[in-house]
Amino acid sequence: MSTTSNMQAYNLLTTEARANPYPIYANLRKDDPVHWSELLHVWILTRYDDVLAALRDPALSSDRLKQYAAHQLHGLDLNIVSDYLRVANRMMIIKDVPLHTRLRRMTSESFTKSALDVWRPIVQKVMDRLLDQIQGAERMDLVSDFAQPLPALVIAEMFGIAEEDRDSFQRWSDDISKFWGGSFGNIEEDGRRANEAMVRLEQHFLNIIHLRRENPGDDLMSHLIVNQERGLVDAEELTAQCVLILVAGHVTTIDQISNGLYALLTHPEEMQKLREQPEVINSAVEEILRFDSSVPFIHRVAKEDIVIRGRRIAKGQVVFLGLAAANRDPEQFAEPDRFDITRQPNKHVAFAVGPHLCLGAELARRELALGVAALCNRFPKLRFTNEPPERRYDSLMFRGFKSMPLAF
Ligand code: HEM
Numbered sequence: 001m002s003t004t005s006n007m008q009a010y011n012l013l014t015t016e017a018r019a020n021p022y023p024i025y026a027n028l029r030k031d032d033p034v035h036w037s038e039l040l041h042v043w044i045l046t047r048y049d050d051v052l053a054a055l056r057d058p059a060l061s062s063d064r065l066k067q068y069a070a071h072q073l074h075g076l077d078l079n080i081v082s083d084y085l086r087v088a089n090r091m092m093i094i095k096d097v098p099l100h101t102r103l104r105r106m107t108s109e110s111f112t113k114s115a116l117d118v119w120r121p122i123v124q125k126v127m128d129r130l131l132d133q134i135q136g137a138e139r140m141d142l143v144s145d146f147a148q149p150l151p152a153l154v155i156a157e158m159f160g161i162a163e164e165d166r167d168s169f170q171r172w173s174d175d176i177s178k179f180w181g182g183s184f185g186n187i188e189e190d191g192r193r194a195n196e197a198m199v200r201l202e203q204h205f206l207n208i209i210h211l212r213r214e215n216p217g218d219d220l221m222s223h224l225i226v227n228q229e230r231g232l233v234d235a236e237e238l239t240a241q242c243v244l245i246l247v248a249g250h251v252t253t254i255d256q257i258s259n260g261l262y263a264l265l266t267h268p269e270e271m272q273k274l275r276e277q278p279e280v281i282n283s284a285v286e287e288i289l290r291f292d293s294s295v296p297f298i299h300r301v302a303k304e305d306i307v308i309r310g311r312r313i314a315k316g317q318v319v320f321l322g323l324a325a326a327n328r329d330p331e332q333f334a335e336p337d338r339f340d341i342t343r344q345p346n347k348h349v350a351f352a353v354g355p356h357l358c359l360g361a362e363l364a365r366r367e368l369a370l371g372v373a374a375l376c377n378r379f380p381k382l383r384f385t386n387e388p389p390e391r392r393y394d395s396l397m398f399r400g401f402k403s404m405p406l407a408f
Pocket residue numbers: 062092093094104155244245246248249250252253256294295298299323350351352355356357358359360361363364
């Protein structure tokens with residue numbers, strides 16, 4: 001294939017591809033699984049085995065912040081995002097071992113299954129409050145009335161963020177995600193907003209840390225402070241991990257709830273199955289994560305020249321790992337384009353694997369399980385309206401909906 005026709009065939013940026021990228025993933029997986037995108041100037045991996053190996057390959061580094069930001073800004077001055085870089089540079093998500101291990105250890109015990117059991121009533125309470133408000137109306141927008149507020153409210157409860165600050169926390173988190181996700185809008189404007197949001201979030205978390213140090217409680221922040229005081233990390237590293245936890249758990253969960261409901265509503269037989277057999281909810285959540293992953297790509301940078309399937313990836317080049325493409329690989333999943341809430345086995349990579357396996361995976365699974373089950377139970381006639389759902393097209397890294405009007 002010539003370079004131009006190759007660019008067109010595999011162009012993930014067209015409106016059609018953004019609405020449904022799966023046919024392009026399938027072609028890439030079959031014909032060009034280690035693909036150089038002339039358009040994006042990145043390598044794209046789409047096969048399950050390659051993505052899995054890349055996630056565990058120490059030659060593909062997570063320490064990619066400056067390079068990725070420069071890539072995002074297309075030659076604009078990096079100083080636009082200097083504060084963003086200063087804080088983000090301390091986050092575990094962009095560190096390799098051994099620094100990553102130390103930062104992760106500080107937070108991991110707060111996200112284990114047993115630690116999260118403590119938060120279950122809080123998640124339920126937040127959810128019930130949102131659903132009570134919806135039930136009083138005639139219709140809802142699934143995104144703005146439920147998916148959007150839920151994860152932010154849960155994290156706000158866990159961190160003990162004051163009610164009056166919660167809208168600002170959500171907004172700052174959105175601004176940071178937009179830049180991280182590689183927005184298609186005005187990147188200079190997005191960079192400036194992300195930088196400003198980072199400064200504000202850092203300041204607010206510093207205030208909360210100060211208050212909790214004086215007056216410890218039983219919240220997530222108080223636990224993290226104990227670890228910090230044990231000398232695992234310094235105060236600036238603690239603040240950076242708090243920002244990361246807020247941001248990493250926000251857009252991802254909003255989008256996954258919306259993608260999940262969309263999959264169920266467009267597969268009414270599966271929705272019906274879930275209503276008749278509520279005990280399959282956990283397996284339904286795994287299928288929701290596999291079928292339409294809210295994080296279709298993550299990225300790494302080659303620390304040295306490497307060869308994958310005969311293609312040479314040069315030191316310094318950016319590699320996109322196609323998690324969503326891997327999740328539809330027929331070599332790994334029988335009938336991968338079929339949405340089957342009882343699928344077994346289902347070893348999807350929606351949360352990645354390896355050292356950076358999503359820290360909040362268990363929390364996200366619980367929010368999805370409780371949320372999807374509650375929506376199915378409370379609204380037995382849940383359906384689309386004549387106003388169609390609208391996809392969000394502002395990023396290749398995140399996939400979700402802008403709005404989803406539903407009647408019930
Ligand atoms: C459905 C929702 C979610 C999805 C699909 C998702 C997906 C991911 C993925 C793919 C990664 C790996 C990123 C990389 O290596 O570049 C990741 C990492 C991470 N996620 Fe999630 N995530 C979700 C929800 C959450 C939640 C709720 C939280 C926290 C409350 C969270 C916190 C994190 C953190 C802190 C990391 C970095 C871990 C590390 O670097 O060791 N995520 N997530």
